[in-house]
C-alpha cells in the first residue's frame with residue numbers, strides 16, 4: 446500500500462519496553478558484549494514525536510527480485526545452491542494489530558555457512574550465485590515473505606569451539622523509530638540452539654522459543670520449496686483514555 | 695500476561711553491512727544503500743555534516759557498527775505520512791544510515807540542522823537527532839540523542855537534557871562544532887565517557 450494511504454498509527458505514547466523478554470546488554474559468555482555493553486542504567490522517558498514517527502518506505506523502493514535471495518544475485522538463468530525455502534510470517538504490534546508497510550531486511554550465510562564479506566575467512570566456499578541479502582515490505586495485514594536457501598551453521602571465534610545455529614538476520618522498521626528492531630530467526634529442531642552463547646543472552650525461555658521458526662507444511666510448495674513461519678512483534682503504543690472515549694461516542 | 699510481547703532483539707553481528715548497506719561491502723544491490731542520501735534536492739535550512747565514531751569500553755573504535763539517525767527538518771517537521779502538523783521539506787528524508795568508514799570506523803551524515811519538536815506536554819524540545827547504534831556485541835540496539843553545543847538556551851530547557859542528574863553525563867549528548875557547518879559526536883559504549891543511552 447502506498448505510504449500516503451497508510452492508516453495513521455494508533456494514538457498514545459509507547460508502552461515501556463518489556464526488558465524481561467529482551468537480552469541483557471552484558472552477557473559474558475558472548476565475549477564481545479563485555480566491552481560493548483553500557484554499564485550505566487538507561488535513562489527512561491516517555492516517547493515524543495521524535496520516537497513516535499519514523500521513516501516510511503514505499504513499494505517504489507523495491508526491485509522485483511529484492512525478496513528473492515535465490516536469484517537476486519545470481520547470473521541470468523542460474524540460482525543459489527542449497528535447500529530452497531520460503532520464510533514468511535506476520536508483523537504485528539504489541540496490541541496484536543498487523544503492521545502494514547514495515548520494511549524487512551534480511552541477511553544470511555550461504556548453504557555452506559559462509560558470508561559474502563571481506564572479513565569472513567571460513568573454509569566453506571562462496572556461492573557465486575548467492576549475495577546473501579534481501580528485503581520486502583509487509584502487506585496491508587502485516588504479512589511478509591521471501592525466498593532463499595537454508596543457511597548453514599558456521600564456527601566463530603568466541604569460546605574454543607562455538608558454532609552458530611543456522612539463522613537468518615532480520616532488521617525491521619515499523620512506522621515509529623522507537624520500534625526499530627534487529628533480531629535473528631532460527632530453525633526448529635536445530636541441536637545447536639541450546640549451545641549458542643548469543644541466543645543464551647535471551648534468558649526468558651518463551652522469548653527464546655519465539656525466535657525459532659517452525660516448519661509450515663501448509664505454505665510449502667510441492668516439489669519446490671519448504672516453508673518456515675516466523676512471526677514478529679514490534680513495540681506497541683498504549684491507547685489513551687481520550688482515544689477510547691472518542692471511539693465510544 | 696499480554697498476548698503479544700515484543701520479539702527479542704539479537705545482535706546485528708559482524709556482517710550487518712551485508713543486509714543493511716550491501717553496496718559498502720561490495721554487493722551491488724538495490725541501486726544504492728538505504729539512508730545513504732538524506733537530501734534528494736535543494737533543502738530548506740542550514741545544511742550540516744555530522745561526524746563521529748563509536749568507541750568500546752577499552753577506547754577502541756568500532757569498525758563494524760551501524761549507526762542510524764532520524765530527525766525533523768529545519769522547521770521541526772518529520773517527513774512521514776503520519777506527520778499531522780504540516781508538510782515537511784519533501785527534499786529531506788530525515789533518515790540516515792552509515793556503516794562507518796571500513797578503515798577508520800568514522801561515520802558521516804550530510805543532513806540539515808533540525809528545528810524544534812514539541813514534547814508531549816507542549817513544551818519545545820531543543821533541536822536534536824535521534825540516534826540508534828547496533829553492532830557485533832550489542833545485544834539490543836542502543837538509543838541515544840545528539841544535541842547541538844551552540845543551542846545553549848534551548849538545551850537548558852530541554853526536558854531530557856535538563857533531567858540528567860549528572861551534568862558531566864549530559865555532555866555526552868552534545869555534538870561540538872568541528873568546522874563551518876560541521877559537528878562531531880562520539881559515542882562511548884562504556885567507560886568514564888559512557889554516552890547516556892535512553893529507554894524511550
Ligand SMILES: [Fe+2]
Pocket residue numbers: 553554609612614707
Ligand atoms: Fe550470522
